[in-house]
Amino acid sequence: MHRSVARVVPLTPGVELESKLALSEFLLASTDLEASSRQSLDWLVANANIRQALVALNEPSHPNLLLIAAHGVSANAAADFNVTRDETEHPLLQAMARPEPTFFDHASSIRSPIDTQLYHVVPLRADPGGACQGALVVSSSGPELPADVLWVARVLAKQVDRLISRQTLAETRFGEERMLLYSIINAVTDPILLTDTEGKLIIANTHAEKLFAAPEDASEGWRRAVALNNMLFSAALSTSAVTQTDLARRELLLVDPLEGSDLLFELLSSRAKDERQGTYVVSILRNITDLAHAREEIEESYRTLRVAQAEVRDERHRLDLIIDSVVDPILVTDQEGDIVLMNEPAERLFNVPASSGEAPQRRVRANGANLTSFVSNVLTRTGEQRYRGEIPFSDPQTGRLLPVEAVAGTILSEQGELVWVVTILHDLTEAIEKGRLYEQLKFASAELERKVQEATAELAQQNELLRRQHIALEQASALKSQFLANMSHEFRTPLNAILGYTHMLLHGVTGTVTDPQRKSLSRIDSNSRHLLALINDILDITRIEAGRMPLNLSSFQIPDLVHEVMSELEPIIRRSNLTVTTRMKGKLPIVKSDRQKVKQIVLNFLSNALKFTPQGSVTIGMSYDKSERCVAILVRDTGLGIPLEAQSKVFEDFRQIDSSPARGYGGAGLGLSICRRLAQMLGGTIKLVSAVGAGSTFTLKLPARPPRR
Amino acid sequence: MVEPSGPLVLVVEDYQDAREMYAAYLQFSGFRVAEATNGVEAIEKTVELIPDIILMDLALPKMDGWEATRRLKMDERTRHIPVVALTGHALAGHAEGARLAGCDSFVTKPCLPDALVAEIQRMLASRKAESGGGRRPARQTGRKET
Numbered sequence: 019m020h021r022s023v024a025r026v027v028p029l030t031p032g033v034e035l036e037s038k039l040a041l042s043e044f045l046l047a048s049t050d051l052e053a054s055s056r057q058s059l060d061w062l063v064a065n066a067n068i069r070q071a072l073v074a075l076n077e078p079s080h081p082n083l084l085l086i087a088a089h090g091v092s093a094n095a096a097a098d099f100n101v102t103r104d105e106t107e108h109p110l111l112q113a114m115a116r117p118e119p120t121f122f123d124h125a126s127s128i129r130s131p132i133d134t135q136l137y138h139v140v141p142l143r144a145d146p147g148g149a150c151q152g153a154l155v156v157s158s159s160g161p162e163l164p165a166d167v168l169w170v171a172r173v174l175a176k177q178v179d180r181l182i183s184r185q186t187l188a189e190t191r192f193g194e195e196r197m198l199l200y201s202i203i204n205a206v207t208d209p210i211l212l213t214d215t216e217g218k219l220i221i222a223n224t225h226a227e228k229l230f231a232a233p234e235d236a237s238e239g240w241r242r243a244v245a246l247n248n249m250l251f252s253a254a255l256s257t258s259a260v261t262q263t264d265l266a267r268r269e270l271l272l273v274d275p276l277e278g279s280d281l282l283f284e285l286l287s288s289r290a291k292d293e294r295q296g297t298y299v300v301s302i303l304r305n306i307t308d309l310a311h312a313r314e315e316i317e318e319s320y321r322t323l324r325v326a327q328a329e330v331r332d333e334r335h336r337l338d339l340i341i342d343s344v345v346d347p348i349l350v351t352d353q354e355g356d357i358v359l360m361n362e363p364a365e366r367l368f369n370v371p372a373s374s375g376e377a378p379q380r381r382v383r384a385n386g387a388n389l390t391s392f393v394s395n396v397l398t399r400t401g402e403q404r405y406r407g408e409i410p411f412s413d414p415q416t417g418r419l420l421p422v423e424a425v426a427g428t429i430l431s432e433q434g435e436l437v438w439v440v441t442i443l444h445d446l447t448e449a450i451e452k453g454r455l456y457e458q459l460k461f462a463s464a465e466l467e468r469k470v471q472e473a474t475a476e477l478a479q480q481n482e483l484l485r486r487q488h489i490a491l492e493q494a495s496a497l498k499s500q501f502l503a504n505m506s507h508e509f510r511t512p513l514n515a516i517l518g519y520t521h522m523l524l525h526g527v528t529g530t531v532t533d534p535q536r537k538s539l540s541r542i543d544s545n546s547r548h549l550l551a552l553i554n555d556i557l558d559i560t561r562i563e564a565g566r567m568p569l570n571l572s573s574f575q576i577p578d579l580v581h582e583v584m585s586e587l588e589p590i591i592r593r594s595n596l597t598v599t600t601r602m603k604g605k606l607p608i609v610k611s612d613r614q615k616v617k618q619i620v621l622n623f624l625s626n627a628l629k630f631t632p633q634g635s636v637t638i639g640m641s642y643d644k645s646e647r648c649v650a651i652l653v654r655d656t657g658l659g660i661p662l663e664a665q666s667k668v669f670e671d672f673r674q675i676d677s678s679p680a681r682g683y684g685g686a687g688l689g690l691s692i693c694r695r696l697a698q699m700l701g702g703t704i705k706l707v708s709a710v711g712a713g714s715t716f717t718l719k720l721p722a723r724p725p726r727r
Numbered sequence: 728m729v730e731p732s733g734p735l736v737l738v739v740e741d742y743q744d745a746r747e748m749y750a751a752y753l754q755f756s757g758f759r760v761a762e763a764t765n766g767v768e769a770i771e772k773t774v775e776l777i778p779d780i781i782l783m784d785l786a787l788p789k790m791d792g793w794e795a796t797r798r799l800k801m802d803e804r805t806r807h808i809p810v811v812a813l814t815g816h817a818l819a820g821h822a823e824g825a826r827l828a829g830c831d832s833f834v835t836k837p838c839l840p841d842a843l844v845a846e847i848q849r850m851l852a853s854r855k856a857e858s859g860g861g862r863r864p865a866r867q868t869g870r871k872e873t
Contacts, residue, residue: 255805514837515744522748527755550837 037065038169045173049076052193053179055087058174062156063089066166070132070157071095072261073142073174076103076114078149083110083153084193090157091132092231094224097200099131113139114150119168121161129154138163144179151178209303215289217252220298229272229303236275243275254285257297271302273380282307318427347443353397355390355434364443370414378414385411393439396426409443411525421446495563500562506553513553517546557691562695569699571724573610576640576649577602583620584638588626594628596636604643609722611647615696616651616720619704622689623653623716631657634713643723648702652717660708668706669694693718701725731775731840734779734851739769739795740813741787749782752840758847766790773805780847783830785814793828800829809850813838854866 022533037440062068070090113120119140142152153587214673232244270285429438469657634656708714740746763769785792812830
């Protein structure tokens with residue numbers, strides 16, 4: 019804190035004595051301390067070049083110093099003037115404790131009570147050394163204190179001393195209420211001004227001061243803005259004065275002195291009359307700059323909203339179309355279970371025209387109740403996003419039960435609160451019908467399977483029957499073969515005797531025989547041999563058919579075998595006058611087969627050829643086919659030939675094409691059929707190529723190695 | 728008919744016509760012949776006469792040819808005598824059965840007398856070669872069939 023004792027400036031010679039007298043008179047006449055103080059301050063302003071000043075009272079009955087008058091002091095500073103008398107350390111109180119005035123400058127640690135940085139605090143004492151009853155605070159341009167100020171302080175101190183004892187409590191309270199009023203006005207965020215009718219400022223609250231008053235150190239722009247604002251305000255007031263309305267409301271455009279931006283205010287001004295101070299105007303400015311902005315924004319957002327609304331409507335329309343096109347009923351319900359939205363299929367379940375009968379209405383109610391209980395189930399399951407269940411619905415119109423599977427999903431708000439429940443109903447009728455059909459199909463399939471099994475069993479039974487019949491047949495066949503074998507044996511015993519005795523007679527064992535006798539005996543002999551050949555053939559066939567003809571395999575040369583056959587038939591060849599030749603193509607391998615049976619076949623071929631060829635030649639050919647590993651033995655004659663239609667028959671049992679010329683040679687006609695059977699046993703084949711008059715060729719084809727059994 | 732003086736052949740055959748036919752032809756061919764009509768008789772005759780060779784029909788009453796042959800081949804006295812089996816059963820198995828019973832040779836009926844004689848002569852010749860001597864059979868005098 020910087021403090022210095024004020025130097026008293028001598029009385030200005032220019033100050034007229036008269037004005038001092040006027041003040042003195044006023045003070046003498048006045049019983050109002052406040053008015054006295056104000057009058058003193060006005061005198062100082064008028065005569066001592068003082069701009070700001072205040073008078074504070076130090077009244078023992080009050081805890082605070084009381085501000086009773088101020089001039090040129092901002093409402094803010096006045097409201098903030100709050101010094102407790104207990105604060106003995108407060109510079110103001112300390113200054114008041116001194117006998118002489120104190121000068122405060124920039125170094126002061128307290129805020130100036132009168133806004134200016136340089137000021138004097140003059141204690142008010144009625145008598146020197148008496149109690150300080152208050153203080154006069156005046157602005158100053160320097161440490162020099164004008165003498166007029168001291169004079170005013172002296173007369174004011176006397177007045178205070180005179181009046182303070184008469185000061186009523188009510189008056190003191192009035193001052194307090196004034197302070198409260200200041201506080202209230204300041205607390206209002208809107209600028210409030212009290213002016214005279216010309217717009218001259220009397221009281222302004224803090225917010226108004228910002229617009230209409232510039233501090234001393236304000237910038238040029240600030241001052242200019244404030245001047246402009248004052249001008250605009252006065253103009254606005256004067257137009258209202260012309261209209262003379264009690265309450266004028268108009269818009270006022272001002273400049274923010276700090277920001278430089280435009281501020282739009284609504285100006286509310288009303289006239290008030292005061293007996294002492296005449297007519298004045300109270301103005302309240304409401305900042306509607308933001309409001310204007312807000313209105314623009316509201317208009318903009320309204321427009322946007324309209325567009326969005328239209329979009330939403332379109333979207334909603336599309337959504338409705340989509341939802342309605344879904345075959346399954348879809349429902350949206352709120353937390354209470356009331357239906358918020360549903361598609362057309364759902365409507366069919368839950369809505370019927372009022373005109374429809376009692377039964378549909380009842381069913382619709384039942385459906386609704388079922389849905390509600392389902393949704394309440396969903397709501398109790400808070401943890402799950404999906405809920406699946408079956409709801410027993412019925413068709414409102416027909417009453418048919420609809421087995422329905424319901425899938426519900428919950429829609430949560432951003433705060434996680436359940437907002438809606440979406441339920442999709444799926445008609446299970448088709449699925450159940452499919453299931454039923456599937457069951458039928460399964461049943462039919464099982465039935466079919468059973469029938470197939472039955473048929474299979476029957477088939478197996480019949481197969482078994484056939485197998486048994488086959489065995490029976492085989493047994494019968496075996497019996498037949500056995501019978502034939504036995505019979506041929508029985509035939510041969512007497513035949514043996516016939517042949518034997520004929521033989522003995524012909525050999526003269528019983529004496530010489532005559533030529534006619536010999537001729538007869540020869541006939542007996544040849545017919546007996548024929549009969550024996552027949553019996554032997556039958557025996558062969560029965561043996562083959564009974565499977566009792568064993569194969570005796572050995573390795574041998576085909577040419578050797580052919581020559582052996584030729585030499586055995588040598589007598590017949592010689593008698594026949596036929597040319598019999600052999601022809602061998604290439605080299606023949608050693609053959610492994612049943613020699614006896616091969617020989618029997620070749621013998622048969624050759625004897626047949628000799629039998630049925632009246633003239634010409636017989637050729638025996640031998641060859642080997644490497645690729646097939648087969649030897650071929652063919653017997654070609656220039657004989658009668660066999661007609662095509664008879665060619666297959668020659669291999670049948672007991673067949674001869676023409677019996678007459680061959681009978682002399684014997685043979686039962688079983689030869690070729692036996693040959694074919696033997697060839698089959700050996701894995702070979704017999705082939706016949708023949709034409710009538712062009713001779714015949716019989717070919718035996720035989721594997722060089724026996725086939726594997 | 729020439730008085731037989733050759734080797735003794737025992738012809739065992741139940742069918743009289745055949746038995747006598749073979750006997751006649753064998754005698755005609757220079758053999759001495761004894762006859763039996765069944766297996767039992769065949770054993771008795773063999774033990775009694777000790778023939779040089781036996782012609783044995785297999786199908787015989789009382790005791791069949793297989794059994795008779797088996798017994799003869801088990802008898803020390805008669806074991807050496809060759810047995811030629813004679814059967815009308817040409818079915819497989821008969822020959823094997825005959826061989827198992829001890830028959831030395833096998834001839835299938837019908838068998839012409841000269842073929843039978845040839846077989847008997849062949850058997851006797853091989854037996855003689857084995858024993859290295861003994862009585863020579865008479866030369867066959869029967870004519871060969873052409």
